[in-house]
Amino acid sequence: MFRFANPEFLYLLLVLPVLILFFIYTGISRRKAIRKYGDPELVRQLMPEASPKRQRLKFGMLFVAVTTLVFVIAGPQFGSKIETVKRQGVEIMVCLDVSNSMMAEDIKPNRLEKAKQMLARMTDGFSDDKVGLIVFAGDAFTQLPITSDYISAKMFLSSINPSMVSSQGTAIGAAINLAMRSFTPDEKAGKTVLLITDGENHEDDAVKVAASAAEKNITVNVVGIGLPQGAPIPLSGTSNFMKDVGGNVVVTQLNEQMCQEIAAAGKGIYVRADNTNSALRTLQSEINKMDKSELDSKVYSEYDEQFQLLAWIVLALLILEFLVMERKNRIFQKVKLFS
Secondary structure (H helix, E strand, O other), X not given: OEEEOOHHHHHHHHHHXXXXXXXXXXXXXXXXXXXXXXOHHXXXXXXXXXXXXXXXXXXXXXXXXXXXXXXXXXXXXXOOOEEEEEEEEOEEEEEEEOOHHHHOOOOOOXXXXXXXXXXXXXXXXXXXXXXXXXXEOOOEEEEEEEEOOHHHHHHHHHOOOHHHOOOOOEOHHHHHHHHHOOOOOOOOOOEEEEEEEOOOOEOOOHHHHHHHHHHOOEEEEEEEEOOOOOEEOEOOOOOOEOEOOOOOEOEEOOOHHHHHHHHHHOOOOEEEEOOOOHHHHHHHHHHHOOOOEEEEEEEEOOOEEOHHHHHHHHHHHHHHHHHOOOEOOOOOOOOOOOO
């Protein structure tokens, strides 16, 4: 399969019609100048060394050289053959809480951004594992199916915000249940659900669902994000905070007890995320302990750069264009290559 690494440079091909028009214009101007001296045929006999064919040849070589140079700059590449590679890894389904309480700033810059930063760094440490992403508040939705495409995972991660889920709340059980159905069927690799939440206002029996996951050999690890003393929830675009029906500022607190109970039922670990990276290191260590199995993953092979040959052609054409004179060489005048 063929592609250009920088296709935007192909717009430089618009210069080519300008070169043609310029060559035509100079030819017309040259003929007009000759007519000022007399009959063109007589003037041509007085200039036996002049060679219009050589001029056209030089322009042709320059034209082809410029065209080829544009293709070189655009970066021609071949490759993109799909091949199956064997990987030894685990499968991780991330369940990320995106409820309004995750905008509290007791963890800097806020709970949700801290969670996204932690997941981005964790993804950078993956090599052979598969990862998927579920976002939840009052409902749970699959944001990214399980994959080994870490670039896509980070791209989806960066776009997450509370407005993605219109129904507010904390449906932890629904998120874990959806994660259980999202793993690769019949895959023997270790499977784990990574739940990141403040655990507040949970609406279902998350502990029971986590225990069900453990029965299926799916561990549930929980990251509690926030501080037990809590913090108010900023209203986006204002300096105000969210208030209840009584007009009081809502203070959201980390429900650490609930998070611990979910982790225990899911036979996983519980860690609290703070303003350090200790939670990330603990999670990475726990994932490294899991049983790794051979995973089949289809990936694209890297594209091979193919500009080298074109660059040599450009260089050869420019050298030839420089060596070919517009007038006939007196030494080789008897050689009729250009007449």
